[in-house]
Amino acid sequence: MPHVLVIEDDADVRRGLMRSLAVADIAATSASTGMAGLQAALESAPDLIVLDLGLPDIQGNEVLRMVRAVSEVPIIVATSCDEERQIVTMLDAGADDYLVKPFGGEQFVARIRATLRRGRLDTRKPKPALSIGGLVIEQSARTATLDGKDLRLAPREFDMLYYLAERHGEVVTKRELLTEVWQVPFSGTDKTVDVHLSWLRRKLGESAQFPRYLHTVRGVGLRLSAPTS
DSSP, X not given: OOEEEEEOOOHHHHHHHHHHHHHTTOEEEEESSHHXXXXXXXXXXOSEEEEOSOOSSSOHHHHHHHHHTTOOOOEEEEESOOOHHHHHHHHHTTOSEEEEXXXXXXXXXXXXXXXXXXXXXXXXXXXXXXXXXXXXXXXXXXEEEETTEEOOOOHHHHHHHHHHHHTTTSEEOHHHHIIIIIOSOOOTTOOHHHHHHHHHHHXXXXXXXXXXXXXXXXXXXXXXXXXXX
16 A cells, blocks of 8 residues: 655645545555654655645745655645746656645545556666657656757656657547546646646747647647658
C-alpha cells in the first residue's frame, strides 16, 4: 500500500484530503506546517507528497526546493493559486502535478494514483531516444534538446512531448493525451492538455498560429511532425 504525506495547514481541508485517501485505501499521514512536513518527509520516506503552498512558517515553494535537494519523491502541489506563472514555476522547480483548489475527492485520488503509476513506469526498461528534425528526446535521461539546446521541460511537458513523438505523423486526440499521459478520466472542460500544450509550444519556439513541430488538427487533436523547411 502506498504512503502519502499531506502537508496542509487548513484543518478542514486537511481532514477532507485525509478522508478521501482513507476511503481509497491509501495510507496517509499529515503535517500542518512546512517544518513538520519536512521532518515527516525525511523520517517516513513517503511514496508521494501533497503540498500546499500557503503554509504558516515556510512557503510551500521552499519546502518543494528543500525536498527536491534530497529526494525524487513525487510531489503534487495542491493550492488555491491558479496563476499560470505560479504553476509553471512549481512544475519547473520539480513538482510532478498541480491541483487548483477547490477540487473533488475523486479527482484528488485519481491524480495521486496516476502520479504513482507514472513513477513505477519510469523504473522500467528505458525506451530508445527519438530524433525528429532538430528535436532529440532521451527517455532514459528524461531530457529533450532542440537544435542542440536543452529545452528544460517540466515532468508532464516531457511526458506529453515523448508520447506525441512516439506517434509522430499521427493525430493524437486530447482525450487520449489526458487518459494516457495524465492517466485521469477525460473531461470536456479539463484544460490540462491545452495549458501544457501552450507551455510546450513556447519552449519549442512556436505558437498555434505559426507551428513548427506541434500541429493542431481542428476538431480532432494534435500531430507532431518535423518542420518541412
